[in-house]
Amino acid sequence: MRPRVDAVLGLGRTVADLGRTEAFYRDGLGFRRLGPIERIPVPLLEALDLPDASGECLRMGLGEQTIAFLAFDAPGRHGPVDAGADETGFQHAAIVVTDMARAYAQIQRMAPTPISQGGPRVLPASSGGVMAWKIRDPDGHPLELLAFPHGGAGSPWAGATELFAGIDHSAIVVTDVDAAIAFFRDGLGLELGTRGLNRGPEQAALDGLADPVVDVIALAPTRAKTPHVELLHYRAPPPPRASSARNRFTTRFHCLVNDLPGLLARLSEAYPVILSRDGRMAGLAGPDGHGLLLIQAGDD
Structure with missing residues (x-):
């Protein structure tokens, strides 16, 4: 079978305050918590090219879809909160x-x-x-x-x-x-x-x-x-400004892959790939720098 993405499991988003985020998505949009707040797993940090970082993760669901919110202990630079609808940071x-x-x-x-x-x-x-x-x-x-x-x-x-x-x-x-x-x-x-x-x-x-x-x-x-x-x-209209790749990476697609090694072998020829040490998760950026987290099937 050809290596491919079998499903988009949901999204990942970097936030500043998990409590504030949970209240907004729960009370405003009907999301539910999918478990306790946990430390961000090491393989995920490695796939995000942040092996020395630390923080907490909150998973929330709506219907059958999920968003994993990450709050880092030492936050990096925040992306532009006013990015227009025609900018790559949006x-x-x-x-x-x-x-x-x-x-x-x-x-x-x-x-x-x-x-x-x-x-x-x-x-x-x-x-x-x-x-x-x-x-x-x-x-x-x-x-x-x-x-x-x-x-x-x-x-x-x-x-x-x-x-x-x-x-x-x-x-x-x-x-x-x-x-x-x-x-x-x-x-x-x-x-x-x-x-x-x-x-x-x-x-x-x-x-x-x-x-x-x-x-x-x-x-x-x-x-x-x-x-x-x-x-x-x-x-x-023409985009008014470019957005840095790191800003575009603050929201990420979480994708389930049927054959991660095979898919990475094809993608890595054109796109830099960051593989977790256990080999089960990989991060990469698409043509315009948007973030993707690729997860080997069976590890979702």
Whole structure:
């Protein structure tokens, strides 16, 4: 079997205060704690190229998806909390809601920083007809609330009953769409899905940008379609600044791999890979520096 990513297990995010983060995601977004706060495992630190660091980890779940929040004992430089929706430092997690009005009211009690202008927006049918709204968590990490039309009919979210149903995807801004597709499809083995072009006043309000024109490309593992990867390539406006690779690495995809040694043999020819000493976990950055944690199947 060809080495590939079988599933995106969830995300990892670096935060400053686990208590503050837990309260925001639990009370505002319906996440649940998946166990006690623990020390960050050594293999994970090694895969992140931080072998001498230390800190704590909190795992939280929403539906079947998870986010692992890391708080380091000696925090490094914080990424730009005001990264615009068209900058490579901007990576959002899209949370499916079944009632946008109720979800909007609940998260407003947590006083999130808005990205979108004027509240939730319904995108045109050509952009899927979804209702969406973008905000930031207490550390500035972007989030998107997403409500599908017709109850999500025809999507993995059809029949969802919880107000906050789960994480549909995580979207990253890329500068070279062809290189990004090649990395995720040919390098990691994800399947290329829908591809569209979003523009117009609704997209401008959603992104908080003037006249954006953005390619939206979905890629998903064959085994599990949610959460999936979404590529955002802004044709306009031009990105105002570059973001350092370390800033882009503060949110990471956690990917389950069927054959980690085989996949690394293929990827390491073009991308630097950091392998944990036990050989079960590896960290790398994609074409635009976005972080990925690759985990050997059986170790998730």
